Amino acid sequence: MVYQDGSEAVLWGVNLQPSLSWEYRRMANHGLHEPFEMDAYKAMIDEAYDELELMGCNLIRIHLSPGDFTDTEGNLVENQWLELTDYVLAEAEKRGMYTYLAFLNTLGAARGKDTFISTKDDTKPIWMIDPVFMAKADRFIRQLLNRQNRFSGGAKYKSSPALAIVEPINEPGYFTREEIEAYPNCLAVYLDWLKANGKADSVEGFTTWRADNSKRYINRMVQFFRDEGVAAPMSWSMEWPRMMEWTGEDVFEAAAESDAEIVSVCFYPGQAAAYQKRGEDLKAIGEQNYFGYIQQSYDEQPWHGWMRDERFRKKARIVYEFETYYNQTSYLYPLMAKYFRAQGIQAAAMWTYILPGQAEYTAAAHNLNLKTTPNKTAAFIAAGEVMKSQPRYELFSTTSETEDYFSNTALSYELGCSAFGTGRQLIHSESLPQEFIDHLPPLSEEFDRMVGRGDSPYVKYGGSGLYFIESQSGKGVTIKILPDAEFVLPRYLPNGRGEKTVELTVEKSHSFELNLPGFGNDCKVYRKVDGQWKRITSIGARFEALPGEYLIKK
Numbered sequence: 001m002v003y004q005d006g007s008e009a010v011l012w013g014v015n016l017q018p019s020l021s022w023e024y025r026r027m028a029n030h031g032l033h034e035p036f037e038m039d040a041y042k043a044m045i046d047e048a049y050d051e052l053e054l055m056g057c058n059l060i061r062i063h064l065s066p067g068d069f070t071d072t073e074g075n076l077v078e079n080q081w082l083e084l085t086d087y088v089l090a091e092a093e094k095r096g097m098y099t100y101l102a103f104l105n106t107l108g109a110a111r112g113k114d115t116f117i118s119t120k121d122d123t124k125p126i127w128m129i130d131p132v133f134m135a136k137a138d139r140f141i142r143q144l145l146n147r148q149n150r151f152s153g154g155a156k157y158k159s160s161p162a163l164a165i166v167e168p169i170n171e172p173g174y175f176t177r178e179e180i181e182a183y184p185n186c187l188a189v190y191l192d193w194l195k196a197n198g199k200a201d202s203v204e205g206f207t208t209w210r211a212d213n214s215k216r217y218i219n220r221m222v223q224f225f226r227d228e229g230v231a232a233p234m235s236w237s238m239e240w241p242r243m244m245e246w247t248g249e250d251v252f253e254a255a256a257e258s259d260a261e262i263v264s265v266c267f268y269p270g271q272a273a274a275y276q277k278r279g280e281d282l283k284a285i286g287e288q289n290y291f292g293y294i295q296q297s298y299d300e301q302p303w304h305g306w307m308r309d310e311r312f313r314k315k316a317r318i319v320y321e322f323e324t325y326y327n328q329t330s331y332l333y334p335l336m337a338k339y340f341r342a343q344g345i346q347a348a349a350m351w352t353y354i355l356p357g358q359a360e361y362t363a364a365a366h367n368l369n370l371k372t373t374p375n376k377t378a379a380f381i382a383a384g385e386v387m388k389s390q391p392r393y394e395l396f397s398t399t400s401e402t403e404d405y406f407s408n409t410a411l412s413y414e415l416g417c418s419a420f421g422t423g424r425q426l427i428h429s430e431s432l433p434q435e436f437i438d439h440l441p442p443l444s445e446e447f448d449r450m451v452g453r454g455d456s457p458y459v460k461y462g463g464s465g466l467y468f469i470e471s472q473s474g475k476g477v478t479i480k481i482l483p484d485a486e487f488v489l490p491r492y493l494p495n496g497r498g499e500k501t502v503e504l505t506v507e508k509s510h511s512f513e514l515n516l517p518g519f520g521n522d523c524k525v526y527r528k529v530d531g532q533w534k535r536i537t538s539i540g541a542r543f544e545a546l547p548g549e550y551l552i553k554k
Helices: 021-028 038-054 080-094 121-128 131-145 184-197 203-227 243-247 249-257 281-287 291-299 332-342 374-389 434-439
Strands: 011-015 059-063 098-104 163-169 235-237 262-267 316-322 345-350 403-406 409-412 417-421 425-428 449-452 459-461 467-471 476-481 484-487 502-505 510-514 524-529 532-535 542-545 548-553
Touching: 011 098, 011 374, 038 080, 059 080, 059 345, 080 098, 098 131, 098 316, 121 131, 121 163, 121 184, 121 203, 131 184, 163 203, 163 235, 184 203, 203 249, 235 316, 243 249, 262 332, 291 332, 316 332, 332 345, 332 374, 332 403, 332 409, 332 417, 374 417, 374 425, 374 449, 403 434, 409 434, 449 459, 459 467, 476 510, 542 548
Parallel strands: 011 059, 011 345, 059 098, 098 163, 235 262, 262 316, 316 345, 425 449
Antiparallel strands: 403 409, 409 417, 417 425, 449 467, 459 510, 467 476, 476 548, 484 502, 510 542, 524 532, 524 548
16 A cells, blocks of 8 residues: 555554444443533544544544444435544544545444344354345445535545545454355355356355355455445455464455455454453453464464465555453553564554543443553554554564564563654653663654653653653743543443543642753743643743643743
8 A cells, every 4th residue: 555655555543433323322321421412422523533633543444333324225314323424534534534444344233123234243244145135235335435425515435535445344254054054045145156166065165155255245345346436445354363263264265366455454462362251350361461472473374474475465454453452551552563564564443442531431351542541542652653664574573572672662561561762752651661761762852752651761750641742843842741540440340330440630730840951940831721821830841730731941
């Protein structure tokens, strides 16, 4: 994937789902956003985008939920979810972020039985086989692509310059020979194929048909999007590590031989270990060392090693979802980004960004928010820099089984943190360990920014929230300090209705000290109050800081 000027496209971002009834219900379960108010909901979306801009995201992926806004024939139905889809996509375009749409998904279904799609994952295999369903799905996708977005001046979805990737199915499903018996329309397609190709109904016959049908469906959808005039390339989902073992090599061969320009995967260190675990057992999942898992995913061909097979080398590759499963340490994101680049990956979207207004109430396997998970946020920002700076296909290896020092990056499982530094910028997820200081280049006097939590040789801060420091062309710096964040309930256990998992504190001040050349006793400190800079008491570049925005002039 390349930009218009021929340079390599590198996209880093999140799945963002406020346009789904599923996301709304998660909030409603805590008594939030009831009754529903569209203006308040859009304000929450605006705030989420503000946060994502601060985190350096340039990609938004959406699991579209056709069950939220279609009828039984696949026609669009005007309602709040369709309006919110318009809004989320228009806002991404407005802010210069690319969009990645997965069209068919079981998630949501606010309309219940009044829609053409089921919420049951075991129905997914019919989506590529049943001609009745496929006609309805085509109708839905075509109508959405040609929908005029009310918040983008009436431009059609398919004409948006932000639309970068399209994916027909989120995580396709595949029948076994036994399972297809329960679906007469699909069984008929299979039996007709056997007859037309002179094949017997056998293990070999079914596997050959499944590969052929999968390839034909992928090619059909590539042509569908081209016929609709969609410029964005089409991705085909190859899902989790070890999917080849679980599903079969035939579907991989079909994807490799298909016309799909991109293959996508997901990556969740800890997900398999968490299977059927409950309660306190999940705590250990988040505390495990996943260096070995990531190395195995790279080395083992049936895991993700197949991505480097010659048969896939002509296809771009992306990550449609990733996360540090039940894990609130901050060493994994940059390590995963390094792994992604070693696999030739150019785009990755974390699942799923927790929205402001809900984040304080969230305890989950997937948990990232600018304010409530400050250490993970810093690691996420650092990982975005790793994505941009690491070359593709560089052999994946680590310094040891617990730490890794490479290029401008340092991370440690035992210390539970990570950092990225170039001299022009520094990002660190916890107080900077001496080992990291020794590895990273020192910050230049002409630096651009710092993003951190805790202390470094350049900053001392006693709060638990993140701070963002931007240089002002040698004349001073601006500082944004976020609230203190503390888990007050176990992050791995469900919380009750209206019960906060994370407490954000904005009233408590902490000492903040900037230790950079030129910021001596004569510098002045200002705090933004009601949009105006107001000078506050300081000793040089040391002052008592509440969450907010500050300006330090030399």
